[in-house]
Amino acid sequence: MAEQKRAEGGIRQGRLAPPEWLIGGLRPGPAPIPWPAVARAAVALAAPLAVGMATGQAAYGALVSMGALSGVIGDTADAYRMRIFNIAVPQFFGAVGVTVGSLVFGHGWLAVGALTLVALVSGMISSIGAVASVSGLLLLLNAVVGAGLPMPGPWWKAPMLLSLGGLFVLLLSLLGWPLRRTxxxxxxxxxxxxxxxxxxxxxxxxxxxxxxxxxxxxxxxxxxxxxxxxxxxxxxxxxxxxxxxxxxxxxxxxxxxxxxxxxxxxxxxxxxxxxxxxxxxxxxxxxxxxxxxxxxxxxxxxxxxxxxxxxxxxxxxxxxxxxTNIDDRLGRPAALRIRVRRAGRNVLLSGASWRYGLRLALCIGLAQVLVSVIPVERSYWVALTIVFVLKPDFGSVFARALTRAIGTALGLVIAAGVLANVPRGWWDVPVMMVLAALIPAFSAKGYAFQTAAITPVILLLSDVLNHQGFNLVMPRLWDSLIGCAIALVAGYLLWPESWHIRIGARLADAVAATADYVEYAFGSEDDRTERVRHRRRLYRDLSTVRSEFQRALTEPPPTGARAAAWWPLVVAVERIVDATTAARVRVNHGARPPAAGEAEDIAVQLRELADGLRESETLVEVRAQLEGDEEGVLAPLRQEVRAARAIASPGA
Structure with a gap:
């Protein structure tokens, strides 16, 4: 209900109040602070810096801390085995990225071409799943850093040090595994x-x-x-x-x-x-x-x-x-070779994968051309901004560009205070402990807050490498604004699919799947285990649809307004699924079964609604009437379907 109120509020706010799509990303989320992650982040980023200073190799310590920063950002899983995948796999891609970047550092147009190609690959593999998304992010991020900053030592030393930082985070996160495995x-x-x-x-x-x-x-x-x-x-x-x-x-x-x-x-x-x-x-x-x-x-x-x-x-x-009879079929993953083959096919043959890869490659290419033609101090920050803004699974590109700029400005205020008032040297260690602890604490509150926490950490580590002090602050602000502008124009406005509503088709598929569920639940071949799988798949699909709508609500008009108008229909479809399940449960425990054809009539109505959603970018009109026994077990289900039809065709 809270999301529905926010959706309605985006339309009904007064003229002087900022619209919901503008301020939604600036409202802190209700998630609790993950204190264990806070402690791990403080130790993981400060300890390498302390070791580097103690050994007279502060730059090496800063690189290890940068690798640890990547591990801290990816350390979001609860299960220990998932932490291995979430941290170790992206670290490998990050090592490849910094190697490629280091090899083309200072090579002008060769660096432009290499980073553009890396951006294409990064964008395409990001469509596979959550771990692949973080892996693609680190592949491109580290390639940009390697191509923009001189790395100490031979070509293999930077990837080794960055990987060491990620493995240090992994070690800290697995300390409790022997005692807390399950x-x-x-x-x-x-x-x-x-x-x-x-x-x-x-x-x-x-x-x-x-x-x-x-x-x-x-x-x-x-x-x-x-x-x-x-x-x-x-x-x-x-x-x-x-x-x-x-x-x-x-x-x-x-x-x-x-x-x-x-x-x-x-x-x-x-x-x-x-x-x-x-x-x-x-x-x-x-x-x-x-x-x-x-x-x-x-x-x-x-x-x-x-x-x-x-x-x-x-x-x-x-x-x-x-x-106990164990049914592993309720969502057990396929064999690894099958998943790898499926992921490869999805990447190479998916139009969405290619479109996102090309969008990211275009933006990174433009950024690198710009900083090659026009001298921009520490130009890698422009591309870094684009990478974070254009991540498709982080939310609306438009909203992220705005919140990125605001978050960067807030982070720069913190960084300016640190760089202006804290002497360089051993004081960097306790300061890093405090700033690093803010990353997981702020990340739980939203993207703008995460950006505000990460920005001073990166600037402090960059200062250890470059010794520019307070002079780092203003160039970073201008670089971020340039990156946001490139992402908005070349990665958003030039791609109509970014700002045209696409959520109707996803909702239509969910409505059609709901029709299948209704038919199966009351068909002669009803099998409880198979019905449970149907319902779980359907709820997963509806959860995805809900996430798509919540992202669309943060877009400016007309997309945000259309999503707000359709939002009640998402809730109505979820209630239809609930009503179907409730009716099946009541029949299983003594209620009179529905008459022949009742469930089929409801399914026909739902498929008609799905077809209307696919054919229109606005709310649709469904004219057919839905009749049946108003005292029967399917009466609540028909009532929910009528409510959904009324939402979809308010003028009918």
């Missing part, structure tokens, strides 16, 4: 149970939609953590089997929640309390058998919730996980 996975499963408890507790309130979205995110995170680990560990390890079984049995609780929500009144407080008790047992690894006291169920929705909760209690407190 703690992140266990915490994720327990968090899913707590999210379900909050959703059930909010079943009769307006907060239910937000709680249900939290359940979807928790489920996705938990399955990704556990199944990706099981994909690399053959055999049936006891703890992983238990965690997967405990996660699987939360699915009936998730399915029962919308049935309780559509019933219209709350549940007994003992039910969410029992779910939280399960969360505690999962997190602590307890297998005792406490007494379960629940109110007697009276309706199909209550019977579904009661059955799901008792089954979950039996599995969570079962000391022998081997007796």
């Amino acid at each position: 703690e992140p996975e266990r915490a994720a499963v327990a968090g899913t149970y707590r999210a379900v408890a909050e959703a059930i507790e909010a079943a009769a309130t307006d907060a239910y939609d937000t709680r249900r979205q939290s359940v979807t995110q928790s489920l996705n995170t938990a399955y990704d953590l556990i199944l990706s680990r099981r994909a690399r560990e053959h055999g049936r390890r006891g703890e992983l089997v238990r965690l997967l079984a405990q996660l699987n049995v939360v699915i009936p609780l998730v399915e029962a929640a919308p049935a309780v929500h559509l019933r219209g009144w709350g549940v007994d407080a003992a039910i969410p309390a029992a779910v939280r008790q399960l969360a505690g047992a999962v997190e602590e690894g307890r297998t005792d058998s406490p007494e379960l006291r629940l109110p007697a169920p009276a309706t199909p929705a209550e019977r579904a919730l009661d059955t799901a909760l008792r089954h979950a209690f039996a599995v969570v407190h079962d000391a022998d996980p081997g007796r």
